[in-house]
Amino acid sequence: MEIKMKKxxxxxxxxxxxxxxxxxxxxxxxxxxxxTIEPHTxxxxxxxxSFQLPEGYFAGIFARSxxxxxxxxxxxxMVGVCDSDYTxxxxxxxxxxxxxxRVVEPGERIAQMIVMPFLSVEFNEVAELDETExxxxxxxxxxxx
Numbered sequence: 001m002e003i004k005m006k007k008x009x010x011x012x013x014x015x016x017x018x019x020x021x022x023x024x025x026x027x028x029x030x031x032x033x034x035x036t037i038e039p040h041t042x043x044x045x046x047x048x049x050s051f052q053l054p055e056g057y058f059a060g061i062f063a064r065s066x067x068x069x070x071x072x073x074x075x076x077x078m079v080g081v082c083d084s085d086y087t088x089x090x091x092x093x094x095x096x097x098x099x100x101x102r103v104v105e106p107g108e109r110i111a112q113m114i115v116m117p118f119l120s121v122e123f124n125e126v127a128e129l130d131e132t133e134x135x136x137x138x139x140x141x142x143x144x145x
Contacts, residue, residue, distance in 0.1 A: 003115065004052040008089055011106070012048025015113055024062060024112030027092060031106050037096040042076045045092045045110050053084040053115065060114045061092060067110065072098030075111055082113075 005014065011032075015025035029035075030048030037043035053059060061080030068074040076095035092111045096102045104110060134142070 006050045009048040024114050026109040027111045027113055029104050029108045029110045035104050036101050038101050039096050039099050042093050042095045045094050047090045050087050050089050052087055055084055057115055057117050058083055062112050064112050071102050073102055
């Protein structure tokens with residue numbers, strides 16, 4: 001599948017995969033100088049890129065496991081959702097979940113983007129739902145921890 005991508009700056013870096021079968025495409029910080037994200041705050045990190053996704057698809061913006069585990073930096077909304085009709089710059093809202101300031105360097109990999117299909121549904125209001133074995137049993141109701 002081909003996705004249209006527009007570089008908004010000369011320094012923007014095309015997303016790349018870390019391995020042949022990686023699902024995520026790394027997004028890079030398109031900043032001129034290092035930026036510090038203070039503990040428990042959010043920094044807006046531009047990518048310098050915009051995309052035009054095919055109808056029926058969206059881009060999920062996920063944490064990079066190494067950045068989250070080693071640097072305490074991950075998307076503030078856990079998973080960003082970029083709809084196919086959004087063609088503006090992809091900006092990653094990185095939250096510092098740690099207790100020390102964290103520095104993001106120009107060109108650093110800051111998140112990963114996974115392009116996924118979605119179902120468009122219609123909601124049909126009903127008076128009752130069909131019975132199931134589980135029913136309304138919520139958290140912990142299956143007996144598994």
